[in-house]
Amino acid sequence: xxxxxxxxxxxxxxxxxxxxxxxxxxxxxxxxxxxxxxxxxxxxxxxxxxxxxxxxxxxxxxxxxxxxxxxxxxxxxxxxxxxxxxxxxxxxxxxxxxxxxxxxxxxxxxxxxxxxxxxxxxxxxxxxxxxxxxxxxxxxxxxxxxxxxxxxxxxxxxxxxxxxxxxxxxxxxxxxxxxxxxxxxxxxxxx
Numbered sequence: 001x002x003x004x005x006x007x008x009x010x011x012x013x014x015x016x017x018x019x020x021x022x023x024x025x026x027x028x029x030x031x032x033x034x035x036x037x038x039x040x041x042x043x044x045x046x047x048x049x050x051x052x053x054x055x056x057x058x059x060x061x062x063x064x065x066x067x068x069x070x071x072x073x074x075x076x077x078x079x080x081x082x083x084x085x086x087x088x089x090x091x092x093x094x095x096x097x098x099x100x101x102x103x104x105x106x107x108x109x110x111x112x113x114x115x116x117x118x119x120x121x122x123x124x125x126x127x128x129x130x131x132x133x134x135x136x137x138x139x140x141x142x143x144x145x146x147x148x149x150x151x152x153x154x155x156x157x158x159x160x161x162x163x164x165x166x167x168x169x170x171x172x173x174x175x176x177x178x179x180x181x182x183x184x185x186x187x188x189x190x191x
Contacts, residue, residue, distance in 0.1 A: 002115065003122040004056070006132050007048055007145040008159055015156035016129055019149075022064060027153050035149060041178040044145055044186070049078030053121025056112075059088035061127030063095075070100040085123065087112060087131050109138050116140065129157035137163050143188050144170070150181035 009019035009031045018025035020032070057065065062084075069076050084103040086096075096103050106112055112135065115123070125132060125141075135141050146159075174186035 001117055002053075002120050003142045004112075004116055004125065004135065004140055005048075005052070005122050005143040005145055006125045006135070006141050006159075007045075008127075008132070009147050009149060010159050011149055011151045011153045011156075013152045013154065014158045014160060015153040016127070016132075016159045017153075017157035025156060027156065030151055030153060031149055034151070035182065036180040038178050038180050038182070041147065041180060041182045041184070044147065044174075044184055048124055048145060049076065051122060052078070052082060052124040054083045054085060054123045055079055056085045056087065056123050056125045056128070056131070058128035058131030059086060059091050060130070062086045062088070062091070065127065066097045066100055070097065079126075085112075085115065087128075109134060109140065112140055113138075129159065132159055133161035133163075136168070137161055137165050139168075139189075139191070141189055142191075143173075144186065146183075146185045146187075148183040148185060 008016045010016050011030065018028040019030060021029035070080055073080065081101060083101060085106050086103060087106045089107055091105055093105065096105075106115065125135065132141070169190040170187035171190055172185070173188055174184060176184045178184070
């Protein structure tokens with residue numbers, strides 16, 4: 001069975017929207033604007049490229065990342081080479097870029113659950129606020145890689161839904177606080 005890992009930059013109040021400067025959000029770029037850059041705080045991001053065997057995205061994140069990430073050959077060599085899965089009920093094969101490697105469209109959470117039962121390494125979920133909330137609510141996420149930033153953003157797309165679901169227990173695998181206030185939190189979901 002494959003491990004499904006959510007990776008996210010998240011504000012202390014749970015917002016994951018537009019951390020890197022994406023358009024359309026009033027606090028866009030919040031991870032780099034007022035917080036000192038310390039390379040050691042991002043070590044987890046490099047490790048993820050080495051450890052993941054595939055990437056999963058929702059439609060909105062796919063459409064935001066696919067025009068940009070394939071050109072970032074030095075920053076994302078691992079991500080660019082690995083297979084991608086896009087979870088979307090509306091995206092068609094004609095909507096996929098042809099310069100980002102093998103990409104498969106999954107139409108439902110049932111297809112995600114079936115993918116998890118196949119052989120292969122970990123699948124890492126990037127961005128994709130709506131997808132992450134749905135995966136979490138369905139009990140499909142196995143691990144969280146979170147970099148929590150010392151900022152309160154108020155409004156914005158959140159990592160976790162407010163659905164009335166059963167409690168989910170987490171086991172801490174790694175935690176560290178960096179001098180710039182960023183916290184690395186790695187949790188396994190206790191199934």
